[in-house]
Amino acid sequence: MLEVQALTKKFGGLLAISDLSFRVEKGIIFGVIGPNGAGKTTLFNLISGIDRVTSGRIGFNGVDITPLKTYQFSNLGIGRTFQNIRLFPNMTVEETLRVGQYKNHTGLNLLGIRAKEKKLKEELDGLLELLNLGDKRDHFAGELPYGHQRLLEIGRALAGHPKLLLLDEPAAGMNEHETEILGEKITRIKELGITVIIIEHDISLVLGLSNRVMVLQFGKKIAEDVPHKIQKNPFVIEAYLGKGEEETHYVVG
Amino acid sequence: MIQQLINGLLLGSTYSLIAIGYTLVFGVLKIMNLAHGEMFMIGGFLGILMVKLWNLPLPLALLGATIAAGLGGLLLDLVCYRPVKKTYFLAPALSTLGFGIVLKDLVVNLAGSEPQVFPAALLMGDFKIGPVLVSSIQLLVLALALALMLGLDWLINKTELGRSMRATAESETTAKILGINVNRVTILTFVISAALAGAAGVLIGLRLGKISPFIGSTIGIKGLAIMIIGGLGNLRGAFVSGILVGILELLTSVYVGAIYADVIAWTLLIIVLVMRPQGLFGSKINVDRV
Structure with a gap:
């Protein structure tokens, strides 16, 4: 479904994504976690065509989508939501x-x-x-x-x-009850045959929903595995999970 | 009095058409199209020439002028909007200003600076409704202006093109993410806006009996004031303000003096900017564009 190879994105001198490679199989929920500034939203902006890659390849069903125009990403079957909701009021x-x-x-x-x-x-x-x-x-x-x-x-x-749906922190600002309903909806969406990639700070939600989870830090992948192994990965605990609960989540665009 | 109100309504409806063209471009693209007055002039000019030189019947001339002005809008997009850096907000406004000046000079060089006059045969008879004297031309102008405005309202609110224009107006990036080809929306916005101006040009030409190559900088630019009076980017505001200015101008020229009529739109503009800068009917600009 999605194959990201050696993806790099620089903003001026800042390396937002660095030599990142991963695959997302069809029909799964793929979680992306990591501290703020890890490059998660940048990754979504590249996969949905808002930002241009500096180097690397994004294959979607076998097609390299990096040279396409932004509006064509949607026509291929990539849909997304935004961390800071972007509806038309x-x-x-x-x-x-x-x-x-x-x-x-x-x-x-x-x-x-x-x-x-x-x-x-x-x-x-x-x-x-x-x-x-x-x-x-x-x-x-x-x-x-x-x-x-x-x-x-x-x-x-x-x-x-969409064949692939990118959800950027869908539970942000939701209370426990709303988050629970959201989780049910995302499962329903997966059952419709839509592949989902989800960025989420609510760690129990993302570990509970996802079939696989990738951890990003400073634009690099530090771990990728099934959720119960991610939970036990010492690098992950140190980098993210250990201080996850008390942290104030500043929103970084 | 009723007679003046009716005349004002008729004048105002053409103002509304011009103001709506400015508003459409401003609402969707957030730029002042300063060539809009010249699109209006071109429409009126071509309408008259088609009748005079080719003996086209009026409806065909109106259609022809509308299409020609629409093509002008296409050119405007390709030459003045698309290649220009939008990050500097004045750049597209200045390039359209330049485009307008080129158009005006072109017309003056080709056709001379004298106004083009509609053949008298076209100025159809008048008739009375009760005590009010109405000319057939005036009725035609009003009916066409209303039809065009209702059509635009339908387009914006009920069609897919309209929805994609509104989506683009609120956020270009989000529109693109939803698969909307923003370049296509932009072209069509310029084309529709210019076509409306072209139609308004013919209608004003019918009313005045002639069109000067400089009308874009007098009546045309008045549309800009009317848009701001109604509220930036607010289509219905532009419509109502156009009528309002038309009626006030007529009343002024009758009860105060014709030379003061042109002062109305600008005086109203200053009053609105001081007392109610968002315009009479509120601005619809989305400030938090990302």
Whole structure:
């Protein structure tokens, strides 16, 4: 599904990602953890086409995607959410999901698209149900409670039929109950056959959900394994898990 | 009085069309398109020439001028917007200003600096509705202006293109992540905006009976003031303010003196900027662009 080889990203003199290689198999949930500034969001920005790689290759289903334009990443089947939620505050929930469906119907809606329109409507209803946002369809995105905004952003990404979904700290700012619901939703998404890569500071959530976990520090991979082994890796405990609980999580873009 | 209100409404509806073109580009791309007035002039000019030189019927001339101005918008995007560094916010505004000046000089050199006059045959008869005298041209202008504005409203709110324009307006990066080809949206924004200006040019030409090559810097630039009065990037605000300015101008020219009419838009602009800088109907700019 995703094959990252010798990936490097420099911002001026700063080495954000350094010679990073890993593979993500189809249909799994792949967790990425690491302290702030480890390069996790930069990694997502490279995989989703927001930033250009300095060197290295990102293979998606066998195709090198690094030379593509940003909007083409979505058309290939890569969807994402953002650490700092990026909804369109002046659009309703329904309109937000319609924008997410963008690539599924290009051009103006004129003739002969009735059947397709019906299918899109059905998909939209399905998404609203999956995310428990059915009674919010006409609410403005900017007016939703925080937890719902996070779900809506996931829904917007799902509306584009991603094969790979990148979730950047989806549980940030959620309470325990909301996090639990989120975990169920992510499992449902995996069951739909969508591969998920998740960056998350909530360590129990990420270890509980993921099939494999990668640990980043200073842009380098320091460990990658199944969750219960990651938990016991001494390097990981020292670098991240040991001080994870009390730490204030400053958000780094 | 009612007569003046109606006349003002008619004048205002063409102002609205011009202001909406500015607003569309500003709302989606966050730039002042300072060539917009010239697109409006080109539309009016071509409309008249098509009728005069080729004897085209008015609807065809209107369509032709609208399409030609739309192509002008395409050129504007390719020459003045896409190659220019957007990180310096003044750069696209200045390049469009230059584009406008080139257009104006081109027209003056090719056709002379005298206004082009609509053939009298086109200026159809007047009729009365109750005590109010209305000309057929005025009715046509109003109906077309309204139809264009309703069409635009539908486009922005109900179509996929409209949604992708609004997504681009809120954040280009996020729009791209959702698979929206922002370059395509940008082109279409310029084309639609310029096409509206072109149509407005023909409509104003019908009203005035003539179009001067310099009208872009008089009436055209007034649209910019009207956009700011209504609220930057606010389409409905631009529409209502256009009508408002039209009516106030008419009342001023009747009850105060015609030479003061042109003062209205600018005076209103200053008052709004001092008292209510976000515009009468509020600005819709998204400040937290990433």
